[in-house]
Each structure stands twice: as C-alpha cells, then as structure tokens.
Amino acid sequence: xxxxxxxxxxxxxxTGLALLLLVLVGLGTIQAVVLPRxxxxxxxxLTSFAFIAIVLMLLLxxxxxxxxxxxxxxxxxxxxxxxxxxxxxxAVGQVNVVSF
Numbered sequence: 450x451x452x453x454x455x456x457x458x459x460x461x462x463x464t465g466l467a468l469l470l471l472v473l474v475g476l477g478t479i480q481a482v483v484l485p486r487x488x489x490x491x492x493x494x495l496t497s498f499a500f501i502a503i504v505l506m507l508l509l510x511x512x513x514x515x516x517x518x519x520x521x522x523x524x525x526x527x528x529x530x531x532x533x534x535x536x537x538x539x540a541v542g543q544v545n546v547v548s549f
Contacts, residue, residue, distance in 0.1 A: 462521050463508045466534060470501045473538045484545045493544050497537035504530055 477494045484490075510516045520526045 457522075459521050459524075459527055462527050462531075463505060465531065466501055466505055466508070469534050469538060470498070470505065473497055473501065473541065476538065476542055480541070480545065487545065490541070490544045493537070493541050497534070497541055500537060501534050504534070 473494070477498075480490065507516065508521060511519050511521070520530075
C-alpha cells in the first residue's frame with residue numbers, strides 16, 4: 450500500500466512551491482522597504498528565488514514532456530526540496546536579525 454502511495458505523483462507539490470515563491474517575494478518586498486538593505490540579504494533573496502524558480506521550471510518542463518526525469522515521483526526528493534526551500538525563505542527572513 451505504501452509503495453502505491455509513493456508511486457503516485459504529488460499534484461500539490463508545484464502549488465506549494467509557487468505559494469512559497471509568493472511568500473518569498475512578499476517577504477523580500479517588505480524587508481526591502483522597511484529594513485536596511487544588506488548585501489547578504491540581496492544574495493540570499495536572489496539565491497532562494499532562483500532555486501525555487503528553477504525547480505518550478507523543471508516541473509513545468511516535465512509536465513510539457515520536454516524532459517523525462519520526473520522528480521515529483523520521489524517522495525524523499527520532494528521532501529528535501531520542500532524543506533530546503535522553506536529553510537531558504539526562513540533564512541531570508543532572519544538575515545537582518547543576525548547581521549551586524
């Protein structure tokens with residue numbers, strides 16, 4: 450039963466990443482307006498934005514059958530990408546707290 454569950458593609462995975470990208474853009478906009486701009490904030494924001502955007506582009510290319518590798522079928526890879534993306538967005542939110 451568990452193998453059957455893991456073999457199905459996760460249809461909520463791209464939606465969750467797109468929502469996370471919107472949260473990142475909103476958080477970055479608020480920080481750019483309110484807080485002082487630091488180089489590390491800009492670097493972390495661009496890195497996390499690029500990572501999430503590239504993952505979303507790969508998912509779209511897979512749906513359009515432009516590439517054959519479907520990493521949304523692997524549950525460990527989905528969890529890893531989701532956790533790493535959330536940690537990147539959290540790091541963007543916390544960067545001005547710990548920077549001097």
